[in-house]
Amino acid sequence: MLKDINIGQYIPGDSPVHRMDPRVKIILTIIYVVLLFVINNFYGYAISSVFIILPVVLSKISIRYLFKGLRPILIIILITVLFNLFLTEGEVVYRIGSFSITKEGIRMAAFMALRLIFLITGTTLLTLTTSPIDLTDGIERLLNPFKRIGVPAHELAMMMTIALRFIPTLLEETEKIMKAQMARGADFESGNFINRAKNMVPLLVPLFISAFRRADDLAMAMEARCYRGGENRTRMKQLKMSAVDYAAFAFTALLSAGVVYTRFFFH
Amino acid sequence: MNKTRNMILVAFFIALTAIGAKIEIPLPFVPITLQVLFVFMAGILLGKKLGALSQLLYVAMGLIGLPVFAKGGGLGYVFKPSFGYLIGFILAAYVIGLIVENRELNFKQAFWASIVGLLVIYACGVPYLYYILNNIMGVNITPYGAVKAGMLTFLPGDIIKILVVASLTPQIHKRIKPFIENKRM
Structure with missing residues (x-):
């Protein structure tokens, strides 16, 4: 699927x-x-x-x-x-x-x-x-001059980087939930369209909840390391x-x- | 609400939308993806500003060439007849967020908000389809033909997806409440 x-x-x-x-x-x-x-x-x-x-x-x-x-x-x-x-x-x-x-x-x-x-x-x-990381890095630097008119350059680039990083993770999660629900008898592959759509519910509810939980964990981890945006940040790779x-x-x-x-x- | 966490949630919804474009329900002839479902959920769960931001960034990332669209990405997407729907996603997430703002997230709310969102998507997608086909690709199509190809064929599937969204919303909302009413702030 x-x-x-x-x-x-x-x-x-x-x-x-x-x-x-x-x-x-x-x-x-x-x-x-x-x-x-x-x-x-x-x-x-x-x-x-x-x-x-x-x-x-x-x-x-x-x-x-x-x-x-x-x-x-x-x-x-x-x-x-x-x-x-x-x-x-x-x-x-x-x-x-x-x-x-x-x-x-x-x-x-x-x-x-x-x-x-x-x-x-x-x-x-x-x-x-x-590489995607270089791309988002480049975008951040190019947007920097627009910070003055309120464009949050660092945050935008950070969101893109996090999104890219978590696509494989959330995808894996989706597969895992799917298998778990199939083991409990969920059926994703048969029936008419309405039934198939209905069968999506046991997949999607845990997916969204786990996304929110992960977001919370990540936020806590970042804050525990004193993340506070791009201000005064120094870079290893200039x-x-x-x-x-x-x-x-x-x-x-x-x-x-x-x-x-x-x-x-x-x- | 906490700033870092909001940023991460937006990022996660970008990722979920990208995944939604790739989960497909196999059907004979036209496989259907779940992408719009994630657009509606972004509007409902993140609200107007963050929801729209997640879709805006999703589209921007795809255009830059980061691999988030159904078929990779890249600037060439602007010339696809279907690009108008992607623009519609941004507005739809905003409008849905606006409608459900300060209201209880029950089945009925989610359903009607999503219906309005769907209309917004069509309102962007169909004229775009019509324009690209006629002016860029040189395919002559009547306005009615565009409505038929760009809206009526998708309408039944989209309505069913909205029903799924509406039944998901109260279940999810109940269980993410502890995360939204943030313990730390």
Whole structure:
């Protein structure tokens, strides 16, 4: 009943891309996404492909993992391509029955598919090369300047970290309760939908109660160790920008200029 | 209420929502996940602010690429026709929390609050579905088609989930009371 769960797509490694400061990686990913929406012709894609291919090569991550990231939206890409291919009006190139493929349709379909593929590949690369802890750490540091307007940067990052940490624990708990109830005769796998939903109750009541109990224990443990939020906290691992980070920024600036150029001066 | 504990509870509901997306009731053709059930429970048990915060962070984490959504995560989710429901979760948790605030958590309260929450989810999800299908994916669908695909097919299942929520609420509330009326503060 529980789908097999892969928690985290992160692939540990020791490449320059892995070692980059997570803050820089997040900012560059955002810039990359914005650039994809600036692009309005295929020259732009040619440039942005450099933007994605270089880090992929440097990170030494197998292309297989990037394709895996594309799988969830494969259907969306397919539908987009098919509909654009057949339903865009223009110069007819090929005809199948009452459907016709137009030149504009082919262009549009390729353009939309490329945008989606580039978008997903780029953001997948971020999660493939950055551990969840580094990611939340980076987010906390990036949100720090907004503390002044009342954004609780540390608390938000802490909640994300705790959530990630406890997904496997609570999942295990769910499985354990399920087995315990099955041993007492609960039936999760037969009957019609209404019955199955009803049978969820003996699973969910203990699950919620144990979550509240665990939260209480954890709060007590944290307070016993004098946890009081991010103020005056010192870190064992300091985030530091290195030469790779500065190089990546320079590289991005160059490519961004290129993309903007193709948008306004090539048609 | 205690600040550290609230923070942890929000984190736990993020985790539970992520798990809810992955518990599925196997049915022929359309397997149904329990995700909305956890959204409703977040609103009911955590209240408007913390409930909505847990859903907001859940969505934010998924978009960043942390693996909490039904199928991984990542920015590409924004282009999924179903992303509107995720936005709806945030508002629904808030609205449900608002309704049950300062009221006794019995079957009836939980039921009607969840019904309103469900309507909020549809109100966000269906127009989003319609927009993405028509404008991003280029699939032509009529407004009625969007309502049919995005709401009517899910309605019976969601109502049953609400009934489960409503019968869970008094049982759980009774037993977490000692944790809510905090002994230490």
